[in-house]
Amino acid sequence: MAIVCDKHLTDEVVNQAFEGTNFGRTDFRTILAETVMKRAAGYHSGGTATYIATELGLLSPKNQSATKLGLTFAFHHYYKQSVRDAINKAGAVACQRCGMNQPESDVAEQHGHCPECGEFLWYDEEYNDEQ
Numbered sequence: 001m002a003i004v005c006d007k008h009l010t011d012e013v014v015n016q017a018f019e020g021t022n023f024g025r026t027d028f029r030t031i032l033a034e035t036v037m038k039r040a041a042g043y044h045s046g047g048t049a050t051y052i053a054t055e056l057g058l059l060s061p062k063n064q065s066a067t068k069l070g071l072t073f074a075f076h077h078y079y080k081q082s083v084r085d086a087i088n089k090a091g092a093v094a095c096q097r098c099g100m101n102q103p104e105s106d107v108a109e110q111h112g113h114c115p116e117c118g119e120f121l122w123y124d125e126e127y128n129d130e131q
Helices: 011-017 028-040 047-055 068-078 081-087 104-109 125-130
Strands: 092-094 101-103
Touching: 011 028, 028 047, 028 068, 101 104
Parallel strands: none
Antiparallel strands: 092 101
16 A cells, blocks of 8 residues: 555645534544544544535545555554554553553552563553562
8 A cells, every 4th residue: 555645634624624613522633533433444424524524635535545645644543642642541551662552450450560561561560669
């Protein structure tokens, strides 16, 4: 699959596409990414969000399937650090090496190391001060 650039879909472009709509929330990039992922999985999404995603080229006008641009957009949205941090539940620690989210209690039992791969994740003051 060829690499598709989505840099032209700036916040200004996305906000302008949603002008005059009322979704009850203003995280328009998330709405678009959710719409693309729903359509990619074969699920229905709301008519207005689908229309906007189609107009921006994220969905095919022919059959409303996700385009390469749409999948790239969704991938970049969900893999931004700020979004990953918001998605991670409180009390979970993300390992950069293996990509797993581990409960804080499991990491504490391993003295700050990832239970999956052993990567050092954080300094456990209680454990390290006792040594």
